[in-house]
Amino acid sequence: MTHLAHSSARPLSRPRLLLACGVMAGPMYVTVALAQAFTREGFDLARHPWSFLANGDLGWIQTLNFVLTALAVIAAAAGLRHALARGRGGRWAPILVGTFGASMIGAALFPADPAMGFPAGTPEGPGAITLSGMLHLAVGGVGFLCASAACYVIASRYARDGRKGWAWYSRATGTLFLGSFVGIASGGGVAWANLAFIAGILALWTWMSLMSLNLSRSA
Template identity: 80%
Template sequence: MTQQLPRPAARPISIKRPLLGFGVVAGPLYVSVALAQAFTREGFDLTRHPWSFLANGDLGWIQTANFVVTALATIACAAGLRRSLSPGRGAQWAPRLVGAFGAGMIGAAIFPADPAMGFPAGTPEGPGAITLSGILHLAIGGVGFLCMVAACYVMASRFAGEGRRGWAGYSRVTGTLFLGAFVGIASGGGVAWANLAFVAGILAIWSWLSLVSLKLFRDDA
């Protein structure tokens, strides 16, 4: 009788890499869709209007969908971070903070910003009427932004503990820049420098999430 050799144990399928992949693409997707609208929608001015205003008007559903899809990708990324970082420093808080940022985007989609400063086309100039939706949009968005700033610092601590000084410094700088950009637009909304600085901050924070996700994706290969 022929003796059968034992079959090799099946290698467990890891979902960390697909989840981290969502973090790689979330930022480029959000930025591409938002900028495409910013350059094509009538009356929108990057020096005066935050991207949240794009959720208003007949085509506002595009930015609302952009918020939701990007939020879901960010939350999936947070799940990937939890699996990739565990165990170790920041394994609990970094995913929670990134996930909270994603949840904040869903809240921002549910409660759109108030039309103001001439956008969408036909809206009177000036700050416009303040509604509960607009207040909740600012509050929820603000909490999400601060969570992302904190995530940068948590990951900086993680990288520093691993001796990755470059990544630690990059994370601290990104968190600080994004915090400064947020404070600037919160205190000087409608001012060109504040809006442009916030655009730069948005680009910086999404680039950071994409690059960190890509690094962890490759580390798990």
């Protein structure tokens, strides 16, 4: 019986292991970020982007969160290259997802500027804009646009394969995330824009986890 159980179990292939990183990336990032958001003095989810958590004495936690999540996303991009090797999206989906992962490393290297009273002791208001802050916004913008584009590219692949539900879900996620990014980029720090962006982030990471899990079943 033991021999039969071992022989019938499906071994984890390299692509499946890589896509498993895509399944875990979002839950890891969101859990660590929210744990800090609810415990760090002065942080307000309605006012402060999660990038602000990389500032202050405990900023290293969010910096490490960026880097580890980035590596998981880049690994998932390599898994997508195998899972989508033949057919539409096989070239661009891994590139776009991988660029999104690389942008998170850039966000770790160039932290956002302290502002709006965070970390504790920072004056209220937008504060001074440094080169690091400008580069953070630039690499983040590139990464967010690539993440949205990846949703549409993978939606196209699902549509070609006749999987209309997944295609619509992917398009909806890309649209929601892109809209929330535009909102926070133009919202001037207002609460609705920040909360909408959090919703967009949660939607994107949920999609990446479910999409990676779905594709790993055929990898």
